[in-house]
Amino acid sequence: MSIRVYGTLLLGILLSFSAFGQSDIKVSGNYQNKSLVEIFEDLEKRYDVSFNYANDLVASHKVTVRLRNEPIGTAIDKILATVPFRFMISSQTNILIIPDPKKNLAPPPPTRTTVSGRVTDAETGEPLPFATVGIVKTSRGTASNSEGFFALPDLEDDSLEIVISYLGYKPIQMLASEFHKLEGSTIHLQPAATLLDDVTIEDQYQSAIQLMAQPGVARLDAQKINTFPNLGQPDVFQAIQLIPGISATSGG
Known part of the structure; x- marks a missing residue:
């Protein structure tokens, strides 16, 4: 892995571009809206090259480029064609990416x-x-x-x-x-289980009617008579007849 740093290098230690152009390294790749960092890392994995750059400067730049068995120098020119950078070399396979003030390029549009x-x-x-x-x-x-x-x-x-x-x-x-x-x-x-509060069902009619020991005799609670069904004003006899299980007969 190359070190992600860049600084001022003496021109005396740089080789000429012509020597670099004569390198027998040829690269291929199809990059669609890829960041420069992603492209450089991919090339380092597949070829005997090493890129040095300031990560915070190049990370936000993305390019689309297709390389078909291109000499390494030509390939880098194509990669950097639409971004404000140029490259220099410090050895046959060590490539330095630096800002190019001559490229007055607009910032890349936001990715949608x-x-x-x-x-x-x-x-x-x-x-x-x-x-x-x-x-x-x-x-x-x-x-x-x-x-x-x-x-x-x-x-x-x-x-x-x-x-x-x-x-x-x-x-x-x-x-x-x-x-x-x-x-x-x-x-x-995932389905979610829903817990509901407990519900208590109370038989209001039964609480209002108390069966007596004597068969056929029951006591009504006058305070709960309003809980009985009715068709108008509270009517004890009519309400009793509406309770399920109770039937009425008319006397002759």
């Missing part, structure tokens, strides 16, 4: 990204329609369709936190950059 996927039940695999998908600490969001699919386009930063929730399920919160790691872009929500 899209988050998309499908929300399903983790146990059954069934889609969860109209699940809520939102950006944490903002009012921006969307909902999954009837098949559980959703999309949040044009996000300005892949470090945004996204929360996916559905009634009766445990919500999931993750970074926008983590969505591409999901298998099949599927978010599996």
